[in-house]
Amino acid sequence: MKVGALLTSAGINIGLCILFLSFYSVLRKQPQNVKVYFGRRIAEQHKRLRGAFILERFVPSPSWIVRSLQCTEDEILSTAGLDAVVFNRVLVFSIRIFSLAAILCLFGVLPLNYFGQDMQHERIPSASLETFTIGNMKEKSIWLWVHCVVLYIISGVACFLLYMEYKHIARLRLLHLVRTTTNRSHFTVLVRGIPKSTHESFNNAVESFFTTYHAPSYLSHQVVYKVGKLQKIVTGAKKVYRKFKHFKGTTVDQTCRSVTYRCCLCGVSSNSFQLLPTEEQEREKPCVKNSNLNLPAEECSAAFVFFKTRYAALIVSKILQTSNPMKWVTSLAPEPKDMYWSNLWLPYKQLWIRRIATLLGSIVFMFIFLVPVTFIQGLTQLEQLQQRLPFLKGLLKGKIMTQLVTGYLPSVILQIFLYTVPPTMMLFATLEGPISHSERKKSACCKVLYFSIWNVFFVNVLSGSAINQLNALSRPKDIPMELARAIPLQATFFTTYVLTSGWASLSSEVMQLFGLIWNFVRKYILRMKEDSDFILSFPYHTELPKVLLFGLLGFTCSVLAPLILPFLLLYFFLAYIVYRNQLLFEVLMHNLVYNYE
Template sequence: MDFSALVTSVGTSFLIFVVLLLLYVWLASKQGNQVVYYPNRLLKGKGKDGYVSKTVNPFTWMAEAWRASEDEIIAAAGLDAAVYLTFVGTALAIMVVSSAVCLPVLLPLSATDRNNQIERQEALAKNKTASSYDDFDNLAMGNIQQKSNRLWGFVVAAYFVSFVTYFILWKTYKRVLNLRAREQASLEAKPEQFVILVQDIPLVPPGKTRKEQVDSFFRRLHPDTFDRSLIICDISQANKVWVEIEGYRKKLARAEFVSEESKTRPTHKTGFLGLMGKSVDSIDFYNEKIKDLMVKLNTKQKVALTEKQAGAAFIIFNSRLAAASAAQVVHSQLTDTWTVIPAPEPRQVLWKNLTIPFYQRMIRANTVYIIVFLTVIFYMIPITFVSAFTTLDELRKLLPFLKWVVDKKALKSILEAYLPQLALILFLAFLPVILMILSKAEGIASESQAVRAASGKYFYFIVFNVFLGVTLGGTLFQSLKQIQKEPSKIVNILGTSLPKTATFFISFVALKIFVGYGLEISRLVPLVVYHIKRRFLCKTEAELREAWAPGGFGYATRVPNDMLVMTIALCYAVLAPMIIPFAILYFAVGWLVLRNQALNVYVPSYESYGRMWPHIQIRIIAALILSQLTMIGYFSVKEFVYSFLLIPLPVASLLFAYLCKKRFYTSFCVTSLEVACKDVKEVPSLSSIAEAFTPPCLHLEDKFDDPEGFEDARSTVSSRASSMVTS
């Protein structure tokens, strides 16, 4: 991509951002759009705390987002959102401080040298094809001559960026740990703080029930603090019936609304898609279906509770301290039995995964890793091809039928400005859902853990395919003929061309800043979808509420995409420092826009108390190590005698990661006893904890008014239950 294409890309992206921002200002002021732009505030206004939603002047959103305190962010969107915004702020701080050396020192060193000009003249003198370059390429390390003393400035900058990253990450780790501890020690106790999850329970001994086995085991180990157990069942059949009942209940509510509105009883046909078959009264039909299914559900519940008890259970203790202590203790001398972890928050429990045995979880995890590895490898092929569009001149030579495109300057600029970035974004759009499905297939117990697992897979995928794929793919394509003639110089050719791919990534980051965050703040897609549903599909209040429900931040894709920008910025901060201003702009705009979304829009579907931070931090270090290895290789290409001085940097990064893990990581896996021992305002009742950890398909009004009755149903196990294996 040449400089004119870069200017075209950045300029038009900025114009799109301005238009989207003006649309937000206009659309958010409309009363009918309040549920799209301020759903969080509206929901808080209906809450028990009496918070009343207020009309917000859209012009003041920047000031409100800027002034909002961390406590306000946590109150509005939860600690996970606050930790995510802390990550964005941390990335911004690293880039801002790094720019203090990289921009004023490295840019003049590069701009005043003339390596690109010398290489071009030498190539022309030898009648070889000379690599094209422009003034923008002269601002990168590629314009520094080999063995030049100017390279000392880049060595100093590499150390400066590395130690700035270490310092800021260390401070942030301590800050997030304190935030997590403060929330966990809150006076408002949560049900999961009194519960642990035990899996891989051995077969039931003869003459005992599963509940008796579990109760006797934990009562013996925790005689003073054990309260009771909730045995987990295979609820797959009961859940199918429950889902069907919920579907008919929604249809019934819709039919009753239509009846009240039209003053006539609605009817429908019972055949295929409601287009054929017998015509029936909808209200009577749905009521009859629900009644029949309730009988069926009751049967399935009894089967699940008595014949399909699994080798897993929730264990309730009488204090937070006891539960925290039990979650950290090895309960069996065999590691594949009585495995214990802290209980996940009730609303994020993945019920079907709780019954998966120990070795099956291991096999599933390894199988998923292999599938992900193959996915990463095979995605490399189309993305490498896409990267070739950054060098249309070379594509013109290999594919002559494209001459009519390349010869038109305006069309060529547009293609170079947008096609590669849009193609990459489209490629990446299909992957997150697949990775989330694979992560849940591992047998993970909670939604938040599945999100972290999917986020990790997505991060490594985009780093390998997008960053390395585009960089190496574009470079190889650009220099293919030269490599064919002189294969031994492939490393030198790759190293020499590496800084020149910075223009592609600058355009890519600019597109994510202006178009990505422009669409985020304007919420055009959710707005259009909401109004279509409201106009043609929604009848009841529940349907309307479901149509505008915003959901959470979607960390499984947000964090890896931000990490991609962080990886690009760290890898090019020294090699091509002009990328730093764009990285600063990306994280600055993101910090402001996402704070607004946390305050006004997104409603968290779960809370993990910042468990994602250690995973974010280790990936920032991984990105830093990648950048350090890249610099070592490039300094070698430059034949710098003292390039060995950079070797300690990746070693220092590994030591820093190890130190952080030893000092902080354990407190993110479990709740420390120091935190758990804090007083609580009120201990949740047994009935409320039992209800919280009951799957929805077993949680019916007529069954759980009496929690003791619920436990009696669970403990009434037939004699053959001891040999039952969960399917």
């Protein structure tokens, strides 16, 4: 790849970043998009806001950037929680370590790489990016000690910074545990794998077991019931009740607007109606919200056990209750809002089968993904691509077209395929049978991280270096040597990947494209005037693996291909601003003028 192709890719992505960020600074000021960008704040305030028409709403402004930079760690902790603070510290660590790496490598290593061979250098726009990598150094060069010294300095400083960050996070975690108000889940243990008996029910078995072995600290228990299909009907009725709850009135003369549901793209109303119940009808009708129906219940082999102290609950959750590890399995109960209730009825013996099946499914999905990755690496090697597909020689004669195909198109195609990974891994994590939403997200996060490291890093390196040697992976002893030869060559692709998957995806992330599209469909196509109660949470399972992958690329390529560091450092600076804004969802009152109803 030529330097000109890299500059072309950089120019395209810089333009996209400026365009997306400008759109965001305007769209966030529009009243109809308040639910998209400030859903958490509205949910906390429980107020309906109505926008006033002012010219400033249609002018891009950097005020949200200033607000993101000015907010303190305590504000992030109080607004978004401890997870957001830890995520923010990952970005701070990356900025610190790669700032040092950029200074050392750009001024110490890059000149040695460029002048490593006795050759006639071309003009920089026409020069190959490989001349800026360690691959341009002579074998057994006397200057390789500089690379080793810089590598040891970066590694030592990284270990020191990691120690300081872990120390800081541990202190924050202890303070969070001390300041947290007492919660019922702190005294609760979830018991699964309760043995089934023909002589007694699960309820009696739990009471008998814990009064026998944990009598001093045992308080009470509650068995989990599977209520069946009728509960789904009641849940659906509650949703319908909430939809029409705002249709409260006594006469037609009241200023009560009817909510009209419309169909088709033209927005023509269909079967418009208005509910105007009288007070007598309101008193006589049964309340769905508070109704106590005698639902047919079936006991599950799981129960919540309550203890008198937090210490007792913690001890019981950590120790083995019986000699059979598949029976009487205990763990600390998640918070009620975090519970994934539908998985509690799954037999505990079935979970290990599910985990093995999802592991095999993830591995199969990784190998299926080799097909697009190999095709993408073929685009970066233009000479081999023209030999295999001769009809492309005419299309790739133009200089601009060549720069687009080799410098921009491969990373864009890879990014499009990578959009399918998080939903797939979330599906696999759900099939594992987690008992909480946080556990499901953590499992999906690990799967996405392993997938990204394997397919984006290792497969790109190996397929790029051995595109004509499909048996490269069958020789494990040669893999280290293959990596040593291939990483400097593939560092150019990783540089363009940072531009596309880093800069452009961050600017599109801050716009919340899917939220905007869904909000537009609800308001202007379906004509729904009531906002949805659904509030998006921060996607840690997609963003954290991405940040860690870029950190891996930085540590791997900093000495081998120092030219990646400026682009990587700019990514982390942009991520620091964008993610802090996403975590805060702060409303700037000088940008929006609201009238409270």
